[in-house]
Amino acid sequence: MAAPQRSRRAGKALIARRNLVGLVATQAAALLLPRLSTAQRFTASSISQAAQDARREVGRLGQRADNMLRHVIEAGPEREAEAVGRFQNEQGPLARELAVVLNRQVSEDDWLLIVPTRELDLVLAMQPLAIRIAPTSDMVENALKEPLVQIEPLPGDTADDVLLTLVLDILSVKRRVALFEVLRNDRLLAAAVRDAVAAVKARRFGLAVLELERVMRAITLPGIVTAISENLGKEAAPNLYNTLVVRFVPFIGWTYFTALLLATIYYNRDTTATVLR
Numbered sequence: 001m002a003a004p005q006r007s008r009r010a011g012k013a014l015i016a017r018r019n020l021v022g023l024v025a026t027q028a029a030a031l032l033l034p035r036l037s038t039a040q041r042f043t044a045s046s047i048s049q050a051a052q053d054a055r056r057e058v059g060r061l062g063q064r065a066d067n068m069l070r071h072v073i074e075a076g077p078e079r080e081a082e083a084v085g086r087f088q089n090e091q092g093p094l095a096r097e098l099a100v101v102l103n104r105q106v107s108e109d110d111w112l113l114i115v116p117t118r119e120l121d122l123v124l125a126m127q128p129l130a131i132r133i134a135p136t137s138d139m140v141e142n143a144l145k146e147p148l149v150q151i152e153p154l155p156g157d158t159a160d161d162v163l164l165t166l167v168l169d170i171l172s173v174k175r176r177v178a179l180f181e182v183l184r185n186d187r188l189l190a191a192a193v194r195d196a197v198a199a200v201k202a203r204r205f206g207l208a209v210l211e212l213e214r215v216m217r218a219i220t221l222p223g224i225v226t227a228i229s230e231n232l233g234k235e236a237a238p239n240l241y242n243t244l245v246v247r248f249v250p251f252i253g254w255t256y257f258t259a260l261l262l263a264t265i266y267y268n269r270d271t272t273a274t275v276l277r
Helices: 002-038 049-075 080-104 108-114 117-129 137-145 159-170 177-184 187-201 205-219 222-232 236-245 255-267
Strands: none
Touching: 049 080, 049 108, 049 205, 049 255, 080 137, 080 255, 117 236, 159 177, 159 187, 159 205, 159 255, 177 187, 177 222, 187 205, 205 255, 222 236
């Protein structure tokens, strides 16, 4: 008879513990409820129809940018001039259509709803400088008129120096000795540049694109942007960000911009042959 009594006492204790856990969980939920109720939630009814349509259109155009980049990669090993020409021909319609979607079809107040989460840190870094995260049509047209950057390596330049110089020129960042040393000695940036150079030399251009995105993510980190501003003046950071904005990085990611980088590398193959081949 003792065993059943012990079993009943154990059962009562278990029920009591369960009740206590339930009470604690209820109290915790009650404490969290005010926070959850004030959190901003987006639903199909709270996001404007225009913003939803714009997100779809930007996504469709982002896929076109992916295709453009793939064409530039595929043509590179044997037909670099053709790849450059194809990029120059395809970027215009893509950029103009993106500008129309973002400037005419959706309110500026809804732009952040279209920004992918991967690029939010970049966009938020621009906000203190009041950067317009979608380019105007005039900004797009001016960018399309600009020729591809062409450089001549300096005596003593390594392959890493040449690639970094190309990136800085595209970003309208002047190559000054003090700044260049800061960039060359940044661990994350230097590693990305080194790996991008290795891929370019091996003519593995698909891999090179991945490494070039690493380069761009490193060079746009707050510490690097601050170093650029300190060395070149307060306009350097807005100029850098506007170069990214006009290639729609905040909305479609780095696809368009890395296509530009790769086309520029092809364009400079002869002048950089001594170090990048």
